[in-house]
Amino acid sequence: xxxxxxLMIVMVGxxxxxxxxxxxxxxxxxVFDNYTEWAPIVGAFALLLGVGSLTRVHSHRIxxxxxxxxxxxxxxxxxxxxxxxxxxxPESLWGGSDSPSVFHFLFMNIQVPIQSTMFxxxxxxxxxxxxxxxxxxxxxATVLLLSAVIVMLAQVPIGEIFGPWLQxxxxxxxxxxxLAAKRAIMLGVGFGILATNLKIIFGVERNWLGGAxx
Amino acid sequence: xxxxxxxxPAVLILLMFPALTIAQPAEVVAEDSVENLTPIxxxxxxxxxxxxxxxxxxxxxxxGREPLEEPGTVLLPPGMVTVADHPNxxxxxxxxxxxxxxxDEGLFAHAVYRREVGQGDDAWAxxxxxxxxxxxxFVDGFDPDYPVEPGVQYEYMVAAQDLDGNEYQGPVSRAEIxxxxxxxxxxxxxxxxxxxxxxxxxxxxxGRAQRGAKMYLRPIAGIDAVDEAIxxxxxxxxxxxxxxxxxxxxxxxxxxxxxxxxxxxxxxAQYGTPLMVPNRDPIVYTVADECVKQxxxxxxxxxxxxxxxxxxxxxxxxxxxxxVNGIMMREKPAxxxxxxxxxxxxxxxxxxxxxxGAIQIxxxxxxxxxxxxxxxxxxxxxxxxxYAASAYLGREPKQIGAVKGQDACKAIIMGFITLAxxxxxxxxxxxxxxxxxxxxxxxxxxxx
Numbered sequence: 001x002x003x004x005x006x007l008m009i010v011m012v013g014x015x016x017x018x019x020x021x022x023x024x025x026x027x028x029x030x031v032f033d034n035y036t037e038w039a040p041i042v043g044a045f046a047l048l049l050g051v052g053s054l055t056r057v058h059s060h061r062i063x064x065x066x067x068x069x070x071x072x073x074x075x076x077x078x079x080x081x082x083x084x085x086x087x088x089x090p091e092s093l094w095g096g097s098d099s100p101s102v103f104h105f106l107f108m109n110i111q112v113p114i115q116s117t118m119f120x121x122x123x124x125x126x127x128x129x130x131x132x133x134x135x136x137x138x139x140x141a142t143v144l145l146l147s148a149v150i151v152m153l154a155q156v157p158i159g160e161i162f163g164p165w166l167q168x169x170x171x172x173x174x175x176x177x178x179l180a181a182k183r184a185i186m187l188g189v190g191f192g193i194l195a196t197n198l199k200i201i202f203g204v205e206r207n208w209l210g211g212a213x214x
Numbered sequence: 215x216x217x218x219x220x221x222x223p224a225v226l227i228l229l230m231f232p233a234l235t236i237a238q239p240a241e242v243v244a245e246d247s248v249e250n251l252t253p254i255x256x257x258x259x260x261x262x263x264x265x266x267x268x269x270x271x272x273x274x275x276x277x278g279r280e281p282l283e284e285p286g287t288v289l290l291p292p293g294m295v296t297v298a299d300h301p302n303x304x305x306x307x308x309x310x311x312x313x314x315x316x317x318d319e320g321l322f323a324h325a326v327y328r329r330e331v332g333q334g335d336d337a338w339a340x341x342x343x344x345x346x347x348x349x350x351x352f353v354d355g356f357d358p359d360y361p362v363e364p365g366v367q368y369e370y371m372v373a374a375q376d377l378d379g380n381e382y383q384g385p386v387s388r389a390e391i392x393x394x395x396x397x398x399x400x401x402x403x404x405x406x407x408x409x410x411x412x413x414x415x416x417x418x419x420x421g422r423a424q425r426g427a428k429m430y431l432r433p434i435a436g437i438d439a440v441d442e443a444i445x446x447x448x449x450x451x452x453x454x455x456x457x458x459x460x461x462x463x464x465x466x467x468x469x470x471x472x473x474x475x476x477x478x479x480x481x482x483a484q485y486g487t488p489l490m491v492p493n494r495d496p497i498v499y500t501v502a503d504e505c506v507k508q509x510x511x512x513x514x515x516x517x518x519x520x521x522x523x524x525x526x527x528x529x530x531x532x533x534x535x536x537x538v539n540g541i542m543m544r545e546k547p548a549x550x551x552x553x554x555x556x557x558x559x560x561x562x563x564x565x566x567x568x569x570x571g572a573i574q575i576x577x578x579x580x581x582x583x584x585x586x587x588x589x590x591x592x593x594x595x596x597x598x599x600x601y602a603a604s605a606y607l608g609r610e611p612k613q614i615g616a617v618k619g620q621d622a623c624k625a626i627i628m629g630f631i632t633l634a635x636x637x638x639x640x641x642x643x644x645x646x647x648x649x650x651x652x653x654x655x656x657x658x659x660x661x662x
Contacts, residue, residue, distance in 0.1 A: 025395035026304040050496030050526030118532035133589040185597040189579040192601030193466045207473035
């Protein structure tokens with residue numbers, strides 16, 4: 001019963017959604033809209049479970065004095081402190097309505113810079129990964145290196161000094177070999193998604209219920 | 215009678231116009247004309263009765279002054295409006311075609327008004343403004359402020375607008391039909407056919423697999439390496455990190471990742487190796503938690519299950535990356551799995567994992583992230599391999615049948631591509647148009 005009911009819900013819902021795709025009538029649209037409106041509602045409740053999980057994990061770490069346990073305070077204090085500031089103390093830092101609230105101040109001056117820093121690291125990581133990927137250790141790796149150099153030079157203004165052939169070659173690499181490979185992957189992905197959906201709808205794949213499907 | 219009452223003030227204003235233009239400087243008059251004439255024209259448009267001269271399509275001048283630049287220029291009003299139901303919709307669209315104004319000079323746009331049959335003159339709503347020279351046809355119902363209701367009969371009226379905002383209104387046309395929703399989208403017949411064929415092939419191979427037919431699956435290095443990666447972590451006594459992507463549960467890649475997690479967790483439970491599963495999406499967290507818990511139960515090691523092994527981190531993309539990278543650098547897991555949907559964080563995660571010295575197995579259907587994983591990870595499941603991984607790990611007949619069904623569909627597509635290639639070469643060399651025939655078969659004209 002614990003498995004049959006969810007399987008039936010998924011099967012009926014999945015088949016309904018498949019049929020709905022071919023029915024443009026307003027009744028069909030209403031069903032679809034109602035169905036999709038449920039997702040955010042479920043998500044809102046699940047967020048509470050997520051916060052509960054985070055709190056539990058870090059409380060245990062502090063309680064057990066696990067390695068690096070003080071970092072757990074760095075998670076828990078902002079986790080509850082920020083909503084507290086936003087809801088209970090929505091006032092500005094220095095009073096009045098001209099200056100930002102404490103929550104806004106902390107968000108803009110701590111969280112935003114930290115997130116920007118994380119994203120900025122990507123530039124250095126790309127350079128590091130490119131260095132590793134473009135080592136010409138074999139014939140294929142050399143082809144990759146040459147293609148990458150041509151495509152990169154074709155995208156930047158300095159590439160113009162080599163003449164139009166470079167840009168044309170770069171475009172050709174992007175439009176033909178590169179796009180062909182991308183389309184092949186996307187075609188496979190499309191079939192994979194369809195097959196996975198069918199397996200879930202018809203109960204062949206049951207791991208999502210919890211367990212290995214036996 | 216009513217027509218006469220409308221005409222009387224109009225004639226009076228027209229008579230006053232020359233006197234005003236003489237009394238005022240030309241620039242002031244020009245400003246005044248722009249500011250004041252439009253409301254007058256609008257008010258006229260709201261007072262068009264069905265039985266009026268306008269309704270009959272007679273050329274009626276607006277209650278306003280003549281354009282200063284070209285005195286005496288009068289636009290011919292547009293003609294009748296024809297309305298048809300839009301096919302393959304929810305009954306909320308109508309195709310409106312009108313006879314445009316025959317005046318070319320001075321025509322700025324056509325304004326299309328709509329009201330329900332039986333409503334008053336105040337009910338006219340401007341639903342579309344079509345610039346001069348544009349096609350005299352549009353689909354009504356796109357504007358959410360003026361939706362077309364199914365089963366409701368409407369009246370339309372089109373007015374020609376000149377550069378000064380004066381409107382020359384055409385007749386009121388009653389739509390003979392109402393918007394109706396259809397129960398089948400005729401433009402999706404090809405999708406239905408292709409989908410039906412695909413489902414048939416999947417079930418055909420399900421059946422074959424269940425009857426015991428031997429099916430060959432080509433080995434995938436990334437999947438073969440799962441056991442080795444788990445064994446390595448066990449030998450080193452270090453944990454295994456499994457990131458099920460950053461997308462929501464509605465993403466099929468996430469579901470595929472969770473099915474793999476169930477199988478990987480079962481092997482991990484058998485070895486007794488610590489597992490860490492950080493999650494970005496709270497719903498994915500709850501499903502992942504259930505998957506791991508059940509896997510430990512099925513492995514006969516429910517006591518080894520650690521409730522803190524599957525945990526939620528944050529919904530923020532880069533905060534999640536910071537958290538997972540911190541775990542990698544502090545806990546030094548021996549094996550990292552990145553399976554699911556990833557965006558810009560893919561390289562940040564995989565490069566940090568590479569620096570920490572872990573063996574890394576990645577898999578995603580995000581084409582743009584694949585190069586990053588291929589560069590930094592030891593094994594990468596490319597695109598559909600992510601979806602096939604569950605079948606490879608489980609080796610259940612039905613799962614393998616689904617993979618073979620996918621292969622059969624790909625074979626059909628490859629057949630079409632090969633045929634198109636041959637026909638394309640034939641067309642180029644012989645000057646024929648045989649490729650059009652194939653294009654008509656596979657091209658999808660209407661898909662919303």
